[in-house]
Amino acid sequence: MSNSTDIKKFKASLRGELIERGDPRYDEIRKLYNGMVDKRPLLIARCVNVADVISAVHFGRDQKLLIAIRGGGHNGPGLGSCDDGLVIDLSTMKGVHVDPETRTVRAEPGCTQGDMDHASHAFGLAVPAGIVSTTGIAGLTLGGGHGYLSRKYGLTIDNLLETDVVLADGRFVKANSSQHQDLFWALRGGGGNFGVVTSFVYRAHPVSLVYGGPIFWDVKHARRVMQWYREFLPQAPEELCSFFGLKTVPSTAPFPEEIWGRKICALISCFIGPREDAEVVMKPIFGELPSPLFKHVDTMPFPALQSLFDPLLPTGLQWYWKGDFVKELPDEAIDAHLEHAAKAPSELSLTHLYPIDKAVHRVSRNNTAWNCRNATWSMVIAGIDPNPHKAKEITKWAKEYWEAIHPFTIGGAYVNFMMEEGQERIQATYGENHARLSAVKKKYDPDNLFRVNQNIKPAP
Ligand SMILES: Cc1cc2nc3c(=O)[nH]c(=O)nc-3n(C[C@H](O)[C@H](O)[C@H](O)COP(=O)(O)OP(=O)(O)OC[C@H]3O[C@@H](n4cnc5c(N)ncnc54)[C@H](O)[C@@H]3O)c2cc1C
Numbered sequence: 001m002s003n004s005t006d007i008k009k010f011k012a013s014l015r016g017e018l019i020e021r022g023d024p025r026y027d028e029i030r031k032l033y034n035g036m037v038d039k040r041p042l043l044i045a046r047c048v049n050v051a052d053v054i055s056a057v058h059f060g061r062d063q064k065l066l067i068a069i070r071g072g073g074h075n076g077p078g079l080g081s082c083d084d085g086l087v088i089d090l091s092t093m094k095g096v097h098v099d100p101e102t103r104t105v106r107a108e109p110g111c112t113q114g115d116m117d118h119a120s121h122a123f124g125l126a127v128p129a130g131i132v133s134t135t136g137i138a139g140l141t142l143g144g145g146h147g148y149l150s151r152k153y154g155l156t157i158d159n160l161l162e163t164d165v166v167l168a169d170g171r172f173v174k175a176n177s178s179q180h181q182d183l184f185w186a187l188r189g190g191g192g193n194f195g196v197v198t199s200f201v202y203r204a205h206p207v208s209l210v211y212g213g214p215i216f217w218d219v220k221h222a223r224r225v226m227q228w229y230r231e232f233l234p235q236a237p238e239e240l241c242s243f244f245g246l247k248t249v250p251s252t253a254p255f256p257e258e259i260w261g262r263k264i265c266a267l268i269s270c271f272i273g274p275r276e277d278a279e280v281v282m283k284p285i286f287g288e289l290p291s292p293l294f295k296h297v298d299t300m301p302f303p304a305l306q307s308l309f310d311p312l313l314p315t316g317l318q319w320y321w322k323g324d325f326v327k328e329l330p331d332e333a334i335d336a337h338l339e340h341a342a343k344a345p346s347e348l349s350l351t352h353l354y355p356i357d358k359a360v361h362r363v364s365r366n367n368t369a370w371n372c373r374n375a376t377w378s379m380v381i382a383g384i385d386p387n388p389h390k391a392k393e394i395t396k397w398a399k400e401y402w403e404a405i406h407p408f409t410i411g412g413a414y415v416n417f418m419m420e421e422g423q424e425r426i427q428a429t430y431g432e433n434h435a436r437l438s439a440v441k442k443k444y445d446p447d448n449l450f451r452v453n454q455n456i457k458p459a460p
Pocket residue numbers: 033068069070071072073074075076078079080081090109129130131132135136137138139140141142143144145146147191192193195196197198313416417452453454
């Protein structure tokens with residue numbers, strides 16, 4: 001345990017703040033997005049620059065503290081924090097620099113999706129990433145990153161050009177396609193295992209106004225919609241991303257009161273291109289399926305679509321989620337989905353199937369650490385509720401639902417949709433890339449200093 005003189009020295013070495021347990025702000029600052037996770041770190045170093053990060057890594061290692069790295073704090077199992085250790089909190093490092101000439105974006109690790117979208121949109125650009133604006137880009141990127149732009153432009157990691165990294169021994173390195181290539185390979189999907197990333201450089205794309213939004217059908221049409229969707233999506237142009245959901249209409253505006261609480265299935269879409277083209281591509285959705293219960297599909301700025309669901313998902317809800325990669329959606333799987341979705345224990349609980357085909361499939365499976373490029377969808381089953389007393393119920397529901405669906409999946413899950421599920425699951429996720437990841441881990445973090453994550457153990 002560090003003594004007070006060591007802590008004082010460490011504090012003096014930082015430009016940012018060091019939050020200790022007695023600090024009146026401690027409880028607020030240590031909070032994570034998932035209200036189900038309550039961790040009490042010993043120290044929270046709120047880094048403002050790379051020098052702070054280097055100092056924090058040295059201090060944590062020399063004092064033999066458990067170290068957690070926090071970006072946006074959105075991780076399901078709360079891997080952005082730890083009990084009794086040091087949190088290297090990057091959430092105030094929010095610089096974003098857009099270069100419209102090279103169409104690149106350099107972002108610091110405290111940025112949320114919304115921070116990056118806001119800065120890029122001013123130049124008519126966007127970086128492919130997630131679909132909720134409050135999510136941190138750091139954890140999202142290091143785990144892979146999929147969203148509305150993935151079918152056309154690939155995963156977030158497929159657009160990652162360079163990272164600055166502070167390694168376990170405190171060294172600062174750049175990792176890109178010509179420097180520390182092994183590290184750069186591992187960082188693209190291997191999570192926070194290899195060092196503290198202090199800057200990400202991304203390729204951006206010309207995406208400004210998009211056409212899209214949610215369409216809901218009563219759940220009685222869900223089988224039909226799912227059967228139709230499994231045929232429609234793979235042949236739909238890559239400009240269109242439609243993800244599928246089994247959900248409940250939230251009892252709140254802007255949804256019409258008469259449908260509040262109704263169980264539904266949904267397609268939530270984003271078309272990159274003009275409205276006229278979108279209407280042609282999306283015509284079958286309206287022509288071949290029953291009339292929807294609700295639709296809010298229009299032209300909107302990309303950041304508006306990206307933040308459409310933010311009000312429903314504030315910080316502090318209870319979350320328990322499980323994922324898997326899905327290649328096909330046979331009728332038996334649809335039956336299991338419908339049976340379990342019907343038992344959803346709360347209005348916010350949901351299942352989503354996010355497309356990861358087209359551009360994602362154009363990158364080979366060992367080109368980055370992200371292995372499951374043969375899947376068609378990344379599935380998440382999420383039990384969500386504001387009430388902590390429902391934590392057990394939503395957990396039970398998500399687990400039982402997942403057990404029923406898992407036999408129809410290809411094994412392994414998106415690491416950013418996993419709770420702490422053990423080494424077997426991590427190995428299944430990385431498949432043939434796992435051994436290479438372990439070797440890179442051994443080279444850059446042989447003592448497993450960075451182990452509060454979906455952990456890749458150093459090779460023996
Ligand atoms: C509402 C919601 C919507 C989501 N939507 C999507 C989506 O559309 N697409 C998608 O791909 N994912 C999505 N996710 C999942 C998301 O990618 C993960 O929750 C991810 O962990 C969030 O990153 P973070 O920086 O906020 O997390 P944190 O909790 O801060 O960190 C997560 C992990 O990353 C590590 N880490 C964080 N920053 C760094 C760093 N700078 N250097 C090294 N390691 C670091 C941490 O150690 C930890 O292991 C969503 C999550 C939520 C809650």
